[in-house]
Amino acid sequence: MLELAILGLLKERAMHGYELRKQLSQKLGFFWTVSFGSLYPTLKKLERRGVVEKFFPPEQTTRRKQVYRITPAGEAEFLELLAEGAHSVWEEDKFPLRLAFFRYLGPETRVRLLERRKAYLEDKLDEGRRSLGWAHRGRADSYTLSLMRHGMETTQHDIAWLDKLLHAERAVLRDGPRASAPDPPERPAAEPDDRQPRTTDEVRST
């Protein structure tokens, strides 16, 4: 999970460990916090595997900082990890992380993963309805009932949001990339340059 996040951020641009953690906290900290204790061992592991590498930027004349960048092998592994998430992408903790890098997936893959996530949430909603029924019959206290209702409302909200994303993705599939972007069309704050991200669908088709 952390590997995917690191590779995804390094794919955007090279950065040192401290900055990586800052970026992780800024972009993903809403649902996930990363400590140095897990970040650096993971970076080392990735470096040993040759998917990231350390370098010292020539303009870096003062403080000696270890800047990490992704290697071509790392790019391939990132796309693999991102798409391979098909078997777990709908799970609670992993979905937001993968969504943060969704732009690197092809539209077909995005639609497939969104549909699976939606199905997962609909199952969860059904389960919630059953639990609520039991809680009513079992005379659960008002706080418990309120909490359960809140959980269901949140899930319903998530499903509606997924529907919007799916609608936009299908429009792209139908009308091509000129169709409307998903709503909201949040563009990542730190797009590295004007390169179009290479998607997993493109990789697979080559």
Added chain:
DNA sequence: CCGCGGGCGTCTAATCACTG
């Protein structure tokens, strides 16, 4: 030049979840 503060990077003990 020197000392200090702070940014950055590393290490470690503890905890937790998972697996065989």
Added chain:
DNA sequence: CAGTGATTAGACGCCCGCGG
């Protein structure tokens, strides 16, 4: 249940920039 790996908080050390 023990072993393993991932993760965490926090301590520590290195080094740069800055002010005296």
